[in-house]
Amino acid sequence: MSDHTRWVRPLGTATADGWQTAVVATGPDWQHTSLRVTTLAAGESRVLDAGDWEHIVVPLSGGVHVTAVTADARTHEAELTGRPDAFAGPTDTAYVPARSRITLRASSGPARIALAGARVTGDTGQGSPGGHAFRHLAAAEVPVERRGAGSASRRVRNFGTPEVLDADAIIACEVVTPAGNWSSWPPHKHDTARPGEESELEEIYYFETRPTDARCTDPFGYQRVYTSDAGRPIDVLAEVRTGDVVLVPHGWHGPAMAAPDAHLYYLNVMAGPGPERAWLISDDPAHAWVRETWPHQPFDDRPAPRTPGGAA
Numbered sequence: 001m002s003d004h005t006r007w008v009r010p011l012g013t014a015t016a017d018g019w020q021t022a023v024v025a026t027g028p029d030w031q032h033t034s035l036r037v038t039t040l041a042a043g044e045s046r047v048l049d050a051g052d053w054e055h056i057v058v059p060l061s062g063g064v065h066v067t068a069v070t071a072d073a074r075t076h077e078a079e080l081t082g083r084p085d086a087f088a089g090p091t092d093t094a095y096v097p098a099r100s101r102i103t104l105r106a107s108s109g110p111a112r113i114a115l116a117g118a119r120v121t122g123d124t125g126q127g128s129p130g131g132h133a134f135r136h137l138a139a140a141e142v143p144v145e146r147r148g149a150g151s152a153s154r155r156v157r158n159f160g161t162p163e164v165l166d167a168d169a170i171i172a173c174e175v176v177t178p179a180g181n182w183s184s185w186p187p188h189k190h191d192t193a194r195p196g197e198e199s200e201l202e203e204i205y206y207f208e209t210r211p212t213d214a215r216c217t218d219p220f221g222y223q224r225v226y227t228s229d230a231g232r233p234i235d236v237l238a239e240v241r242t243g244d245v246v247l248v249p250h251g252w253h254g255p256a257m258a259a260p261d262a263h264l265y266y267l268n269v270m271a272g273p274g275p276e277r278a279w280l281i282s283d284d285p286a287h288a289w290v291r292e293t294w295p296h297q298p299f300d301d302r303p304a305p306r307t308p309g310g311a312a
Contacts, residue, residue: 002235002236002237003225003234003235003236004236004238007225007234007236007246007247007248007249008236008238008244008245008246008247009021009023009244009245009246009247010241010243010244010245011241011242011243011244012243014245018038018046019036019037019038019046020037020038020039020243021035021036021037021206021243021245022035022036023035023036023204023245023247024036025119029249030202030247030249031119031202031273032118032119032169032201032202032271032272032273033116033117033118033119033170033202033203033204033269033270033271034053034115034116034117034118034119034204034269035114035115035116035117035204035206035245035267035269036048036114036115036117037060037112037113037114037115037206037243038104038112038113038115039110039111039112039113040064040104040105040106040110040111040112040113041106041110042106042107042108042109042110043105043106044105044106045103045104045105045106046103046104047101047102047103047104048101048102048104048115049101049102050096050098050099050100050101050102050117051098051099052098052099052119052120052121053098053117053118053119053120054095054096054097054098054117054118054120054132054167054168054169054170055095055096055100055102055115055116055117055170056093056094056095056096056115056116056117056159056160056165056167056170056172057078057080057093057094057096057102057104057113057114057115058091058093058113058114058115058116058159058172058174058267059080059081059082059083059091059092059093059111059112059113059114060085060086060112060113060114060208060267061082061083061084061085061086061110061111061112062082062106062107062109062110062111062112062113063079063080063081063082063106063107063108063109063111064080064082064104064105064106064107064111064113065077065078065079065080065104065105065106065107066078066079066080066094066096066102066103066104066136067102067103067105068094068096068100068101068102068103068134069100069101070096070097070099070100070134071097071098071099071100071131076096076134078092078094078134078136079107080092080093080094080107080136081139082107082111083139085208085210086174086176086208086265086267087176087208087210087263087265087303089139090139090142090144090157090159090174091139091142091159092136092137092138092139093136093137093142093159093160094134094135094136094137095132095134095135095137095160095165095166095167096134097131097132097133097134097168098120098168100134102115114206114267116160116170116172116204116267116269117170117269118167118168118169118170118171118269118270118271119169119271120168120169121168132166132167132168133166135165135166137159137164137165141164142157142158142159142164143157143158143163143164144156144157144158145157145158146299146301147175148183148185148294148299149293149294149295149296149297149298149299149300150293150294150297150298150299150300151180151181151182151300152181152182152183152185152290152294153177153178153181153299153300153301154175154176154177154178154181154183155175155176155301156173156174156175157173157174157175157176158173159172159173159174160172160173161173161279162277162278162279167277168277169271169272169277170269170270170271170277171201171268171269171270171271171277171279172267172268172269172270173267173268174265174266174267174268175256175265175266175268176263176264176265176303177221177256177258177263177264177265177266178258178263178300178301178302178303179212179258179259179260179261179262179263179264179302179303180258180259180260181257181258181300182254182255182256182257182258183254183255183256183257183258183264183266184223184253184254184255184256185254185255185256185287185290186254186283186284186287186288186290186291187224187226187252187253187254187255187283187284187287188252188253188254188281188282188283188284189228189250189251189252189253189281189282189284190203190270190272190279190280190281190282191228191229191232191249191250191251192229192282193272193273193274194280195276196280197280197282198280198281198282199272199274199276199278199279199280199281200272200273200274201270201271201272201279202247202248202249202270202271202272203247203248203253203268203269203270204245204246204247204248204267204268204269204270205223205240205245205246205247205248205256205266205267205268206243206244206245206266206267206269207221207223207240207241207242207243207244207245207246207264207265207266208242208243208264208265208266209221209240209241209242209258209262209263209264209265210262210263210265210303211261211262212260212261212262212263212303213261216261216262218241219241219242219259219261219262220239220240220241220259220262221239221240221241221256221257221258221259221262221264222237222238222239222240222255222256222257222259223236223237223238223240223246223253223255223256223257224236224237224253224254224255224256224257225246225248225251225252225253226251226252226253227251227252228250228251228252228284229250229251232250232251234249234250234251252284254284263302263303
């Protein structure tokens with residue numbers, strides 16, 4: 001029996017308050033992460049009172065002006081240059097601490113913007129003891145990791161990981177998987193708190209696709225999530241297209257599969273109840289051995305990032 005209706009949000013099925021995608025806390029089964037996506041015309045704005053949630057503003061296409069009034073009543077602004085699309089390379093981002101009022105305004109043209117969030121606890125808003133500061137992270141500051149090899153090759157843009165960004169709970173990154181490859185592989189999990197070995201984290205996957213050829217009129221991929229603990233069954237095998245979301249409350253997840261005629265992008269948002277902000281995973285033992293094969297395989301560096309003009 002599939003769990004699609006519970007954990008899969010196709011584009012248009014999770015809208016709220018003008019956001020074309022709005023994944024928010026829904027009770028005991030989903031408490032720690034959020035994702036909002038909006039498309040704005042040039043000069044159009046959207047406002048969010050963040051409450052107990054910190055956020056990262058991620059331009060998916062186009063540029064955006066970010067204004068944040070933080071808990072100490074200071075106003076912070078950042079002009080995010082953005083990019084032509086999510087496959088064009090890393091983007092600059094803005095980290096906004098909890099208890100802020102956020103205004104997003106499309107800059108010189110239409111823009112599609114993701115607002116990735118995580119619930120915080122305690123006094124962590126800017127201006128509070130131990131609070132985190134508003135930050136504009138330039139695209140050039142984003143580490144790009146070549147992960148895997150062969151048919152498991154993918155590029156990871158680590159703009160919101162603990163090594164790069166000072167934050168309370170949120171962990172976020174982007175992954176680009178070449179057409180025909182498997183990402184999130186080997187399957188892994190982070191659903192049990194084991195200090196130094198595994199974190200307990202919810203995870204959101206937001207997907208976009210890019211055809212390899214103009215003849216591909218329906219680019220899609222797949223995402224798999226399955227049971228790691230008999231007491232918490234889950235069964236998801238979702239066909240995903242641009243704008244679709246898959247939630248991972250627990251369980252093994254992977255692969256994220258790119259079809260042979262479409263490259264696959266996904267934005268990951270993670271957070272959990274533990275006091276340590278860390279991404280520690282356990283591989284499915286049935287497939288963990290594949291990591292040993294990567295040093296002996298070439299890396300698949302497709303797709304070539306697009307230029308600012310949009311050409312490949």
